[in-house]
Amino acid sequence: MRTKEFDPDAALQAALELFWERGYEATSMADLVERLNIGRASLYATFGNKHDLYMKALERYRENRNPAPIDILSRPGPALTSVRALVEFYAADAIADSRRRGCMIVNAAAEMLPADAAVSRLIDTNWAALEGALTSALIRAAGEGDLPADRDPRALARFLLVFLQGLRLVSKGSADAARLRDAASQALSLLG
Amino acid sequence: MRTKEFDPDAALQAALELFWERGYEATSMADLVERLNIGRASLYATFGNKHDLYMKALERYRENRNPAPIDILSRPGPALTSVRALVEFYAADAIADSRRRGCMIVNAAAEMLPADAAVSRLIDTNWAALEGALTSALIRAAGEGDLPADRDPRALARFLLVFLQGLRLVSKGSADAARLRDAASQALSLLG
DNA sequence: ATGTTATTTGACCGTCCATTCTAGATAGAG
DNA sequence: CTCTATCTAGAATGGACGGTCAAATAACAT
Structure with a gap:
């Protein structure tokens, strides 16, 4: 050897x-x-x-993202606070991305989907996991009385999933911090 | 000759x-x-x-997108209706994208930005134009009394810009129509 | 008809591609 | 200390890449 x-x-x-x-x-x-x-x-x-x-x-x-989105969502404290923290983290990350590499998963999705089966699997799994974690966090938030009763947690989770990928994509363009900040603050306002 | x-x-x-x-x-x-x-x-x-x-x-x-987003926004009638129509069109388009090609501009952004200067210029221009058109449509909507007075039209426009790119990216993944529909309906609910 | 000019054709260029092979170096097992 | 398995470096492979060229061809103006 x-x-x-x-x-x-x-x-x-x-x-x-x-x-x-x-x-x-x-x-x-x-x-x-x-x-x-x-x-x-x-x-x-x-x-x-x-x-x-x-x-x-x-x-x-x-695996090595730090902090992992799922971890942010399972932090102690009110679930809605965790969800807001996740959105704020993604936004801050996008704004701070001075090299404009974006998110590797977003980049992979745009370049390799739908032709590459292995990449497709990985990304489907990843997005499904994020959607699931967001959904259960929002269900918890509803249970804690932090979410208006007429809101659909799963639909809201799906919305956030899509919005967050948009954030990470747009951050590859001209680094307009105000654009990303405004976008994130509007998305957050949907969480009541 | x-x-x-x-x-x-x-x-x-x-x-x-x-x-x-x-x-x-x-x-x-x-x-x-x-x-x-x-x-x-x-x-x-x-x-x-x-x-x-x-x-x-x-x-x-x-140039040849049909209908052009800008055209949808400048249709006669209430401005807010046009904005909603734009979001609905993007969502329907994403859902109907059975070949999962996504949006060529989104694909170009993910693959070529920030290294390619010419692509960067084209995309910056495109996104700035869409943000601008959305902003003025939302200002019109506010003037028409269709937008709550406490809403910031430009921030809302930026939010929609980011969200729409997210829609077009996520549509390259597993064709989950319900996910895209839910996401779009939540985004629309932000428009009052 | 004929000259002129642009387009087509298909071979061709050098370079770079992903991958494999060969040869030599080196560290652990006995 | 030897043996040998696995490491290393770098040359070699065949094919694909983006791009060019000279000759053949076809439409226009005259």
């Missing part, structure tokens, strides 16, 4: 950054070899082919 | 469809030559290089 000379975790993180910035097609294996500073063959031996590597990077992105 | 043997307008439309479906990087000139059914050199002579062709396709997409 022999131990690897590089840290596969750090290498995957570096690949993630490059894919995130440039997308799948525009990133070549040569780019990755240069950026990760490891041999070409080591890259293939460790992560498989280009698509395998991309999927691993995308999965890592989904 | 000699007349062209193909219709450049039809060819550009075919190129548009291919770029729309696959994105910029994933579409090769060979793919285009095959699809447009014209010679390689004719393609270059008529439209310039790949990036030129893409820009022309993207501009054509923006």
